[in-house]
Amino acid sequence: MVVAGFGRHVLVETESGQRLICHPRGKKSQVVVGDRIRWLPSQDEGTIEKIEERSNLFYRQDEMRTKSFAANLDQILILIAAEPEFSESQLTRALIAAEAERIKPIIALNKSDLAEPFGRAWTKLAPYRAMGYQVLPLAIKPKTAAAPANDGQTAELMALLHGKKTLVLGPSGAGKSSLTNLLVPQAKVLTAEISQALNSGKHTTTSTTLYWVDEARTTALIDSPGFQEFGLHHIDPMQLANYMPDFKAHAQDCKFYNCTHLHEPGCGVISEVKSTVSASSISANRYRLYSELFAELSQTRY
Ligand SMILES: Nc1nc2c(ncn2[C@@H]2O[C@H](COP(=O)(O)OP(=O)(O)OP(=O)(O)O)[C@@H](O)[C@H]2O)c(=O)[nH]1
Ligand SMILES: [Zn+2]
Numbered sequence: 001m002v003v004a005g006f007g008r009h010v011l012v013e014t015e016s017g018q019r020l021i022c023h024p025r026g027k028k029s030q031v032v033v034g035d036r037i038r039w040l041p042s043q044d045e046g047t048i049e050k051i052e053e054r055s056n057l058f059y060r061q062d063e064m065r066t067k068s069f070a071a072n073l074d075q076i077l078i079l080i081a082a083e084p085e086f087s088e089s090q091l092t093r094a095l096i097a098a099e100a101e102r103i104k105p106i107i108a109l110n111k112s113d114l115a116e117p118f119g120r121a122w123t124k125l126a127p128y129r130a131m132g133y134q135v136l137p138l139a140i141k142p143k144t145a146a147a148p149a150n151d152g153q154t155a156e157l158m159a160l161l162h163g164k165k166t167l168v169l170g171p172s173g174a175g176k177s178s179l180t181n182l183l184v185p186q187a188k189v190l191t192a193e194i195s196q197a198l199n200s201g202k203h204t205t206t207s208t209t210l211y212w213v214d215e216a217r218t219t220a221l222i223d224s225p226g227f228q229e230f231g232l233h234h235i236d237p238m239q240l241a242n243y244m245p246d247f248k249a250h251a252q253d254c255k256f257y258n259c260t261h262l263h264e265p266g267c268g269v270i271s272e273v274k275s276t277v278s279a280s281s282i283s284a285n286r287y288r289l290y291s292e293l294f295a296e297l298s299q300t301r302y
Contacts, residue, residue: 034073056102080108091107092244236297244290
């Protein structure tokens, strides 16, 4: 299994836990962290012969190009915090990217010790809870002495991570490094070793890395620097509503099977957004984000 990627070189871990550097045979490297590969030894390193079929593949945007960066994930943990204020656009994009690959997303809201901003952020997440997403409060590294409740929160997170491979995503400052250091105390040392091995220590820029949380190597965190923009360009705009649970629930009521939910008469989504009978289950913000994404994904693709 590929446990770290660094351009064309990857670090591979064997079944018995040994690690070695492998290189792709061809010119183009398409191997990503989480991939299972077959390899052949070449001196003390290895040559990648074959990538095993993936159960899913996660993308990130790199300038105008969409690039894959992690595969075979069990779930995605979207780590946001009371502070800095999270972007609903980034959150929605991450959720759509997960849904499109049928990967379960979990949202964790960190810094519950900051009562006032936490309350605000928690309210902002109400529509996401209502549409069925699990939202977990956390205090990974509270400013005040840890309250007993925080242990409960961490335990709940641990239970969710147990036995799974989880990609952790989050904007800068949300507490991603704090979480990695909490669950994988030796992470910093490992990262240094990996960048040394893969890049002769020349660059310290971290790449996507898989860390085992337990000795038995069943629970893993995949850490990837930066939230950045998600690669959604592979997604068909006509499928967008399917990847948004609040939309999906009402898209079934649309008169036209190929409804874009932007202007059509008899659209179940639009009528829900405009509903005055009860509070709409599709927030104005989500509808705006949908329209923006629809336009963005409808542009000519390269
Ligand atoms: N109040 C509070 N602060 C926290 C908590 N968890 C982390 N922090 C602080 O938030 C800041 C950012 O945490 P990091 O773990 O460095 O965040 P990051 O997401 O890795 O950010 P980058 O390194 O920029 O990617 C640090 O000053 C932490 O001490 C928490 O539960 N409560
Ligand atoms: Zn519609």
